[in-house]
Amino acid sequence: MRRLVRNWNGRLLFNGKSGQETTGLGHAGVHQEAKPSPTAPEEGTGAVDKNGFGAKHCMSLVEKYDYENYLCTLLLPRELRRAAFALRAFNVEVSRSVSGHQIEPQIAKLRLKFWHDSIDKCFEPESQRSYVEDQPVLRELKHTVGSRKLNKVYLRRLVTARERPPTHGFETIRELEEYAEQTFSSLLLLLLEVAGVRDLQVDHAASHLGKAQGIATLLRAIPLAGRQQAACVPLEVLIRHGVSQERIIRCQSDDKGVEECIFEVASSANAHLKLARQLKDPVPPLVPKIFLSAVATDGYLERLRRANFLLTHKSCVARDSMLPARLFWKSLFNRY
Secondary structure: OOOEEEOOOOOEEEOOEEOOOOOOOOOOOOOOOOOOOOOOOOOOOOHHHOOOHHHHHHHHHHHHHOHHHHHHHHOOOHHHHHHHHHHHHHHHHHHHHHOOOOOOHHHHHHHHHHHHHHHHHHOOOOOOOOHHHHOHHHHHHHHHHHHOOOOHHHHHHHHHHHHOOOOOOOOOHHHHHHHHHHHHHHHHHHHHHHOOOOOHHHHHHHHHHHHHHHHHHHHHHHHHHHHHOOOOOOHHHHHHHOOOHHHHHHOOOOOHHHHHHHHHHHHHHHHHHHHHOOOOOOOOOOHHHHOOHHHHHHHHHHHHHHOOOOOOOHHHHOOOOOHHHHHHHHHHOOOO
């Protein structure tokens, strides 16, 4: 059946032809669970973890709670994989500290303080024994810090950004972008440091890609989180279209106001994704592989557009079965 779909300029398309523009009135990473893989990373495990348990644990943790980035990390060069899994596993653990059905704010605050203090412990000399050696993710993070030159500021931003209460909504699009930059761009910048990439142009692209990935991830979280957290649609967007948070959470297919709100937020993510992809050649060869998360972000935004920005559409909540093939294809040609 032929149908109307909107393009990113706000116009409706009917079988590829432009139609008249119509207007309506009117957070958190998404984690899809998968069974942990028994396969260990192929890299060496280092003196602090001779049996490789920490590396295996980090790999399984990312596979279970951050499957799309797990696939992206598998396509990194062998020498980078262990460090990349350690950073992504740390990010997963920090995110899980504040997510959940019945986590008291005070408990979440204490958990975040633990991870914040642990970052300093990981930068201490090896001679100072601490609880870091007993926690597999921190043990791997300490190994990464000891073998790579990482900026402690980016690690701290991963923790401090999560101090924002999940029930606290965003006031503006800019505030939403800043949160996405702190949580997602910081991780990309750490991966660039692991790869030894020092380039202002690349850092700028990582900032935009992190914003795009963060906003898309927060949109995906709305149908899953329900009323447990505030929807990521900023207050200024809700007021502009006369929509309440409750309508965003319900996200009914015939609510044009909600469609306009989601379209505006998704358009912001799409704009940052385009800017991230404008990185001009030549770039270090490792950069496109580090930026492979752009493929999953682009895929979700396109599915959302085709679903007329209905967050609960089956194509937007189900796992993308074609993502592994697309990631492999992009990696093969060193594109993102």
